[in-house]
Amino acid sequence: MDEIDRIRAFNRAYTKAIGLLDSSFLESGLSLAEVRLLQDIDSGESGSTAREIASSLRLDEGYASRLFRRFEAKGWIERHPDPKDARRRRLLITPSGLAQLAPFRAAARKAVGERLEELSSVSRSELLAAMDKIDQLFLQEDRTTETPVLREMTPGDAGWIIQRHAEFYAEQYGFNADFEPVVAQILADFLTNRDRRFERGWIAATKGGARLGSVLCTRHDAELAKLRVLFVEPTARGLGLGRALVSACMRHARDTGYKGMTLWTQKSLEAACALYAEQGFHCVNEQAEHAFGQHVVNQTWEIRF
Secondary structure (H helix, E strand, O other), rough: OOOOHHHHHHHHHHHOOOOOOOOOOHHHHOOOHHHHHHHHHHOOOOOOOOHHHHHHHHOOOOHHHHHHHHHHHOOOEEEEEEOOEEEEEEEEEOOOHHHHHHHHHHHHHHHHHHHHHOOOHHHHHHHHHHHHHHHHHHHHHHOOOOOEEEEEEEHHHHHHHHHHHHHHHHHHHHHOOHHHHHHHHHHHHHHHHHOOOEEEEEEEEEEEOOEEEEEEEEEOOOOOHHHHHHHHEEHHHHHHHHHHHHHHHHHHHHHOOEEEEEEEEOOOOHHHHHHHHOOEEEEEEEEEEEEOOOEEEEEEEEEEE
């Protein structure tokens, strides 16, 4: 099953689990589209005019117009002139419309609450985190236009760096479980022994807080800083985050008096090696070995300031 099939299978299972295919959504006597239209008219989330609401929900205007007329006939909504623009007709929900929504809202909360009661507190936290991740990566329409920011590391970032390195290198390069403790040791040494004047870590993140990348600048010796755990989420490639993270690391090394920088990587990481070369690094050593369940070619790169 490829990525597309997995997403489609998840959608089918999810829509079945929450009753989206029922002719009467949560026994409200209304279809899903009707319930959603009434809710959005009440909340104003999708705009205030019939056209704005239909466009926001990606509904055919003719279909939405028929539903709006039905709502008006039943006395659930009314059209009022916009005080700021008399040419616009705003849709407003009536007390009768709110009364129609009340049983649905109670039923929806009850249905979700019952499913949550089957989960432990840890599982609930994992569920909400997974929902946030899906929203950030798949549902937000402006996810590719949001400008990420670099920030200092905060509590929880080290665990994320370890997890994502272990997951990514296992998925993309077949690394076994031996790789995770190597990354964990790097982060443990950084957190417990670092000299804050000379060693720093950065996280690339969206303004909403979703982590997209990482890098550390650590001490190698008296003259050289060391770039470590550079990582950029595959979904964030092409935004220049790798270049920004490496540049931040190099700038800090220069500003704190290091005479150059070194790093350890692998020949198979072609995109990263190209980035290092672009920034002025040179490969100074190469050695093949069997590690992490794979045949790898380790490389040491350096740059002098």
